[in-house]
Amino acid sequence: MANIKLPAHKVEELKEVCKQFDHQGSELINVLHAAQGLFGYLPAEVQELVANELNLPLAHVYGVVTFYSFFSMTPKGEFPISICMGTACYVRGAEKVLDEFKRLLNVKVGETTPDGKYSVSCLRCVGACGLAPVVTVGEKVYGRVTADDVKGIIAEYNS
Amino acid sequence: MVKGRQLNRLLFTDPETKQKVSDSKEMGFYKKQIRIALRNCGFINPENIEEYIARDGYAALGKALSEMTPEEVIKEIIASGLRGRGGGGFPTGLKWDITRKVQAEQKYVVCNADEGDPGAFMDRSILEGDPHAVLEAMAINGYCTGASKGLIYIRAEYPLAITRLKIAINQAREYGLLGNNIMGTGFDFDVEIRYGAGAFVCGEETSLIHSMEGNRGEPTVKPPFPSESGYKGMPTNVNNVETYANIPVILLEGSAWFSSIGTEKSKGTKVFALAGKVNNVGLIEVPMGITLREVIFEIGGGIKDGKKFKAVQTGGPSGGCLTEKHLDIPIDYDNLLAHGSMMGSGGMIVMDEDDCMVSMAKFYLEFTVEESCGKCAPCRIGNKRLYEMLETISEGKGTEADLTRLRNLAYVIKDTSLCGLGQTSPNPVLSTLENFQDEYNEHVKDKKCRAGQCKSLMQYVITEDLCVGCTLCSRVCPVDAIAGEKKQVHLINQELCIKCGACMDKCKFKAISIQ
Numbered sequence: 128m129a130n131i132k133l134p135a136h137k138v139e140e141l142k143e144v145c146k147q148f149d150h151q152g153s154e155l156i157n158v159l160h161a162a163q164g165l166f167g168y169l170p171a172e173v174q175e176l177v178a179n180e181l182n183l184p185l186a187h188v189y190g191v192v193t194f195y196s197f198f199s200m201t202p203k204g205e206f207p208i209s210i211c212m213g214t215a216c217y218v219r220g221a222e223k224v225l226d227e228f229k230r231l232l233n234v235k236v237g238e239t240t241p242d243g244k245y246s247v248s249c250l251r252c253v254g255a256c257g258l259a260p261v262v263t264v265g266e267k268v269y270g271r272v273t274a275d276d277v278k279g280i281i282a283e284y285n286s
Numbered sequence: 287m288v289k290g291r292q293l294n295r296l297l298f299t300d301p302e303t304k305q306k307v308s309d310s311k312e313m314g315f316y317k318k319q320i321r322i323a324l325r326n327c328g329f330i331n332p333e334n335i336e337e338y339i340a341r342d343g344y345a346a347l348g349k350a351l352s353e354m355t356p357e358e359v360i361k362e363i364i365a366s367g368l369r370g371r372g373g374g375g376f377p378t379g380l381k382w383d384i385t386r387k388v389q390a391e392q393k394y395v396v397c398n399a400d401e402g403d404p405g406a407f408m409d410r411s412i413l414e415g416d417p418h419a420v421l422e423a424m425a426i427n428g429y430c431t432g433a434s435k436g437l438i439y440i441r442a443e444y445p446l447a448i449t450r451l452k453i454a455i456n457q458a459r460e461y462g463l464l465g466n467n468i469m470g471t472g473f474d475f476d477v478e479i480r481y482g483a484g485a486f487v488c489g490e491e492t493s494l495i496h497s498m499e500g501n502r503g504e505p506t507v508k509p510p511f512p513s514e515s516g517y518k519g520m521p522t523n524v525n526n527v528e529t530y531a532n533i534p535v536i537l538l539e540g541s542a543w544f545s546s547i548g549t550e551k552s553k554g555t556k557v558f559a560l561a562g563k564v565n566n567v568g569l570i571e572v573p574m575g576i577t578l579r580e581v582i583f584e585i586g587g588g589i590k591d592g593k594k595f596k597a598v599q600t601g602g603p604s605g606g607c608l609t610e611k612h613l614d615i616p617i618d619y620d621n622l623l624a625h626g627s628m629m630g631s632g633g634m635i636v637m638d639e640d641d642c643m644v645s646m647a648k649f650y651l652e653f654t655v656e657e658s659c660g661k662c663a664p665c666r667i668g669n670k671r672l673y674e675m676l677e678t679i680s681e682g683k684g685t686e687a688d689l690t691r692l693r694n695l696a697y698v699i700k701d702t703s704l705c706g707l708g709q710t711s712p713n714p715v716l717s718t719l720e721n722f723q724d725e726y727n728e729h730v731k732d733k734k735c736r737a738g739q740c741k742s743l744m745q746y747v748i749t750e751d752l753c754v755g756c757t758l759c760s761r762v763c764p765v766d767a768i769a770g771e772k773k774q775v776h777l778i779n780q781e782l783c784i785k786c787g788a789c790m791d792k793c794k795f796k797a798i799s800i801q
Binding site for chain 1: 403
């Protein structure tokens with residue numbers, strides 16, 4: 128099943144993490160958090176590795192990965208753009224902002240641009256409802272975003 | 287304040303009277319609030335345990351450990367009338383008592399910080415602003431129930447709250463307020479953090495426990511309740527962050543004081559996340575029994591841009607929409623439930639005349655469809671079908687028979703789903719059907735959306751008499767759907783138009799309207 132060659136030093140690091148958690152199956156979610164932090168996403172190869180280390184069936188690991196929206200099996204763009212679709216943001220026009228991102232970057236939600244630079248996703252409430260609608264690019268948060276601002280936000284990362 | 291003098295320029299101006307307000311206590315936003323759960327938020331440095339201690343922090347734990355038996359503490363909590371702030375409203379003291387009475391080698395105390403409700407952020411604020419209050423209350427809970435281990439299940443989306451919790455836990459250990467032999471009383475209690483991974487259903491306590499065990503967060507049938515058999519099969523007491531934040535104050539001030547606030551069956555205060563189309567948005571903590579009118583028009587400062595109030599949605603995706611006629615009912619668990627909504631974790635979204643109720647119901651359904659764990663059929667399939675019906679209606683293809691089917695299916699899902707998520711998921715549909723029947727009828731019969739939100743049902747048109755031919759609209763149009771020469775009346779090509787509304791927002795002459 129393995130197709131991608133994982134960098135050896137990262138594999139070692141992940142094994143170390145599993146060791147820290149005592150190879151306990153009940154720590155699966157914590158291990159997956161660490162793994163996603165290391166690799167950026169959770170391809171089948173990483174899941175296999177985790178299943179082996181924690182002595183769990185691969186199907187169980189896959190089941191958990193696909194259950195939680197935080198875990199992703201596809202790599203994100205260099206600048207992951209997330210539009211908050213929580214209720215407060217929605218009421219204040221997040222959909223228009225999302226439409227504008229989709230139109231300008233020509234991708235659908237969950238996709239990455241062909242150059243691997245931007246990916247667009249929706250998220251559920253970052254808890255900054257006072258700033259609605261909210262957009263995050265990587266760690267940076269943009270508040271009170273309007274459709275007009277979208278072009279400028281993309282341009283910031285376009286150099 | 288500069289050198290003890292007030293700076294007039296920076297004072298808050300009342301939007302109605304245009305007067306400067308010199309004391310924050312006099313501001314409409316604060317006047318009606320009582321801060322119990324949020325007592326320390328913004329007042330102390332959450333990364334310094336000494337500031338918490340200076341404001342009577344850990345005094346309640348000390349009092350419980352040295353002066354009271356576990357039974358006495360539980361009695362006090364029961365007497366206070368505190369009910370679960372996560373939404374269910376189960377009496378907290380009773381829950382503790384059940385966990386205490388079960389015999390087991392190991393028991394667990396869990397703090398539910400998986401705040402998945404879109405639009406609610408009170409738990410995040412408490413954890414970021416006053417993490418020790420939660421730790422102290424968990425330790426008190428451990429003392430009462432006989433648990434020596436505490437677990438905080440927190441969303442991975444809250445990195446700052448996680449960082450501050452970690453700092454708080456380490457500081458509390460250093461000060462001997464967590465760990466072995468707390469305050470020299472022989473009581474052991476320690477806390478660990480567990481991360482969520484983005485699943486709304488994990489706010490349900492059985493799902494949460496499965497998630498902490500490293501499994502898919504699917505709920506199981508209750509009973510057995512977690513108080514009897516929870517984490518690793520052991521008795522587990524699960525409470526919400528805001529519930530915990532109330533505990534230390536109740537022990538210090540007494541149950542009589544706490545129960546003097548609120549209504550007959552709902553005591554104390556509730557934190558709401560006021561958002562949407564009101565002038566003042568943010569977290570508010572108000573006594574139970576306050577009316578929606580006071581919250582929206584006095585604390586919230588009324589509707590934005592002078593528009594007309596239409597509805598307020600409480601309880602998140604599990605709640606319902608309340609209208610004008612509900613504005614004067616006192617807010618408490620039972621009243622909200624009786625009127626087709628619920629307390630939930632305290633999201634409160636205000637909507638004005640520009641919001642379409644069918645779209646609103648559809649929005650919440652979309653959320654439920656995505657977040658349904660898929661274990662039971664009514665929720666997994668039923669909600670998907672509900673969503674499709676709403677979609678048909680909002681596209682103008684619905685019939686009157688659809689409305690009947692919508693209602694019937696909603697009741698079936700409500701009655702047959704396994705957990706709280708499914709049982710409450712049709713609430714947004716049912717409450718909007720109940721309160722905004724006209725609007726549904728318009729969508730179905732007249733193929734009209736009065737709020738202008740259902741894109742398939744509307745057209746942007748230019749009124750000839752008002753258009754001066756300034757070309758502004760054709761320049762902002764992202765798809766070049768507007769044609770017209772300078773100083774000539776412009777025209778929108780309906781086939782190209784993507785209905786983004788940019789032209790209408792830009793037009794200075796109000797020449798563009800929705801039909």
